[in-house]
Amino acid sequence: MSTPYDWLDRNLASIHKANWYRSTQTITSKAGTIATIDGCEMLMFASNNYLGLASDRRLIEAAMSATQMYGTGSTGSRLVTGHLALHEQLEQAIADLKNTEAALVFSSGYLANLGAISAIVGARDLVLGDAYNHSCLKKGSLLSGAKAINYLHLDIADLAAKLQENRAKYRRCLITTDSVFSMDGDLAPLQEIMDLADRYDCMVLVDEAHGTGVFGDRGGGLTNAVGIEQELIQVGTLSKALGSLGGYVAGSAKLIDYLRNRAATWIYTTALSPADTAAAIAAINLVTTEPERRQQLWQNVEFLKQGLQDLGIQAIACDSPIMAIEFGDIELTMQIAQHLRHNGIFAPAIRPPTVPTARIRLTLMATHTTSQIQTLLQCLASV
Ligand code: PMP
Secondary structure (H helix, E strand, O other), rough: OOOOOOHHHHHHHHHHHHHOOOOOOOOOOOOOOOEEEEEEEEEEEEOOOOHHHHOHHHHHHHHHHHHHHHHOOOOOOOOOOOOHHHHHHHHHHHHHHHOOOOEEEEOOOHHHHHHHHHHOOOOEEEEEEEOOOOOOHHHHHHOOOOOOEOOOOOOOOHHHHHHHHHHHHHHEEEEEEEOEEEOOOOOOOOOHHHHHHHHHHOOOEEOOOOOOOOOOOOOOOHHHHOOOOOOOOEEEEOOOOOOOOOEEEEEEEHHHHHHHHHOHHHOEEEEOOOOHHHHHHHHHHHHHHHHHHHHHOOOOOOHHHHHHHHHOOOOOOOOOOOOEEEEHHHHHHHHHHHHHHOOOOOEEEEEOOOOOEEEEEEEEEOOOEEEEEEEHHHHHHHO
């Protein structure tokens, strides 16, 4: 007998057929460079824990004492019962880190982007986004009801042409880009984007998910390292270099005031938990006061970059702790990921539809040792 859910079988079958089926692996160890995954101890080269803060004693202690003081849940949305003194402290710390007037904390980076974009633009507006932007930037544009057009990845000439062709037809225009592209590890030409935005009277939203804590003298992100002075909207996550959970928007005081009144993913959801909030505050403190973590991370980037070059392996980019290597089709890439795994290295294949081409995506942490990176290189050499 047929049921209204039979389409699920057909859909799952087609996902399998395209080799797009995804599954989870179970981790039973603390965040670090060595992880126990499905019962096996492995070297971790896939984590976003860039500075190694997710298991730092000081973050754990901050989370524990916040839990003891406030409890486990924040009990309500920010505008009702969930607004804690801790949230105010965190927002001030983010604004200081990002060099903005104000900041607003969301429950995740994904929700921050959905909420910000859908509040800032609407049906009469235009969003021009890099074709490789993260899913939440793309979904945020769709949710807003604005006309959404992609420009070619990192292609300033294409962005300029699309602005020239479309800008005048719309009321407001928002240009969106990741600062560090999550799957390729390359960097957006932020200054050129800002120059075009000035020329065409556009707002700019930069997703610093992979830039914050990693770039800039104090870890303020790529916007900070590039030294962009103009007004812009910075979005990011607390879950990568900052080792916690949650997202944020940082910008002018009036932007943040507006989002408090218009961003549905902030207004209608439960506030970030005391533990996550306190851990993020502790993380920002360490990001700014312990630059040696960032320096070590960049030394590791250099070491892996050199090692790959010596092996004649070309990564898509070597400009950040994310290095992605394309080996060919999906099946071959999956086999290589499996080979790495058999050799105790966790660096999974990332495949369509997440990315246009299958690749092994490697990410580095400040806490990786030279010998751990050498082990990875030896294993890649055997491939
Ligand atoms: N933007 C980018 C570029 C990301 O890579 C991610 C996380 N994968 C997000 C946003 C979402 O952040 P969060 O995990 O905090 O939802």
